[in-house]
Amino acid sequence: MSADYTGRLLTREVMATADIFLRESRRLFKPHGLTAAQYNVLNALAAAPAGLSQRELGDVLVVDRSNVTGLIDRLETTGWVRRTADPSDRRVHRLALTPAGRRLRNRVHARYDAVVQQVVAGLDAPRMHTAVQVLKSLQAGARAWHLPKA
Amino acid sequence: MSADYTGRLLTREVMATADIFLRESRRLFKPHGLTAAQYNVLNALAAAPAGLSQRELGDVLVVDRSNVTGLIDRLETTGWVRRTADPSDRRVHRLALTPAGRRLRNRVHARYDAVVQQVVAGLDAPRMHTAVQVLKSLQAGARAWHLPKA
DNA sequence: AACAAATAGTTGACGTATCAACAATAGATA
DNA sequence: TATCTATTGTTGATACGTCAACTATTTGTT
Numbered sequence: 281m282s283a284d285y286t287g288r289l290l291t292r293e294v295m296a297t298a299d300i301f302l303r304e305s306r307r308l309f310k311p312h313g314l315t316a317a318q319y320n321v322l323n324a325l326a327a328a329p330a331g332l333s334q335r336e337l338g339d340v341l342v343v344d345r346s347n348v349t350g351l352i353d354r355l356e357t358t359g360w361v362r363r364t365a366d367p368s369d370r371r372v373h374r375l376a377l378t379p380a381g382r383r384l385r386n387r388v389h390a391r392y393d394a395v396v397q398q399v400v401a402g403l404d405a406p407r408m409h410t411a412v413q414v415l416k417s418l419q420a421g422a423r424a425w426h427l428p429k430a
Numbered sequence: 431m432s433a434d435y436t437g438r439l440l441t442r443e444v445m446a447t448a449d450i451f452l453r454e455s456r457r458l459f460k461p462h463g464l465t466a467a468q469y470n471v472l473n474a475l476a477a478a479p480a481g482l483s484q485r486e487l488g489d490v491l492v493v494d495r496s497n498v499t500g501l502i503d504r505l506e507t508t509g510w511v512r513r514t515a516d517p518s519d520r521r522v523h524r525l526a527l528t529p530a531g532r533r534l535r536n537r538v539h540a541r542y543d544a545v546v547q548q549v550v551a552g553l554d555a556p557r558m559h560t561a562v563q564v565l566k567s568l569q570a571g572a573r574a575w576h577l578p579k580a
Numbered sequence: 581a582a583c584a585a586a587t588a589g590t591t592g593a594c595g596t597a598t599c600a601a602c603a604a605t606a607g608a609t610a
Numbered sequence: 611t612a613t614c615t616a617t618t619g620t621t622g623a624t625a626c627g628t629c630a631a632c633t634a635t636t637t638g639t640t
Binding site for chain 1: 434436437438439440441443444445446447448449450451452454492543545546547548549550551552553555557558559560561562563564565566567568569570571572573574575
Binding site: 370372 | 625626627628629630634635636
């Protein structure tokens with residue numbers, strides 16, 4: 281098994297695994313009326329006690345500002361997120377979970393976490409640790425390819 | 431470092447890595463006028479000497495039939511893919527690369543492959559092998575969670 | 581203070597993805 | 611054969627994602 285064959289295989293499997301995770305996680309979110317992107321928003325907001333601006337949220341999710349607009353529009357109509365004016369900068373919208381949004385997030389997060397534990401159950405810590413290191417290395421490699429453009 | 435912490439970390443890193451790959455690969459495809467989805471179509475067709483029906487292509491790419499329609503519409507207008515009538519079943523459209531499509535695919539594939547080799551360069555075979563095994567196990571685990579619904 | 585950047589958010593155009601509903605065709609069965 | 615069922619591809623609605631262009635602000639410079 282040549283090294284480059286394994287390299288191709290590895291990158292392919294990373295993509296395939298992420299794709300399966302995404303698909304299966306959608307099945308979990310759907311009954312709660314949530315999409316995967318919306319769950320990520322609730323989660324990011326739950327982890328930011330002081331709230332986030334839309335730009336900050338976009339940075340956290342690695343998503344364009346323009347995408348955040350629609351995402352929050354929809355989450356506002358469902359009543360899970362609130363936009364409030366920032367007192368010190370009239371351009372920014374401060375985002376926060378509503379109580380209902382926080383409850384929903386906690387409920388879904390617990391289920392999601394339980395599934396992750398189940399999915400990961402067959403793996404021993406050293407192997408997982410190696411896998412994480414390999415993934416980090418792949419991320420660094422991908423970014424290193426990116427940077428030379430500068 | 432508890433096992434469940436590593437489990438959460440692992441799944442998060444899988445998603446993050448796939449996301450970075452996707453973003454960076456788009457940078458590679460763009461100058462050739464290709465999107466990531468379109469590259470995947472060209473690749474699937476290049477690997478199927480007898481051509482594929484739209485349903486078969488959807489199965490290979492794990493996307494909905496309805497998505498294939500638009501994908502092929504666009505690739506037909508750029509002249510990289512051709513739809514032909516299937517003689518034995520008037521419902522199906524047989525898909526094939528045009529010569530230009532095949533040339534484009536080969537050109538882009540070569541570059542893509544070179545980048546993958548570069549990205550993977552810092553990793554030794556045993557670690558990659560472990561990572562692939564872990565990923566396969568995660569896929570199996572995710573699907574195992576899926577199946578119990580039946 | 582006045583003017584020139586830079587930044588926050590929105591909009592519109594487009595590509596990709598899903599789902600549900602539909603027409604045309606094929607296949608199975610009564 | 612006539613009918614019922616399944617399958618192929620298309621369409622329309624909705625969501626997500628990008629980019630480029632725009633407005634309203636802020637900040638920085640002269």
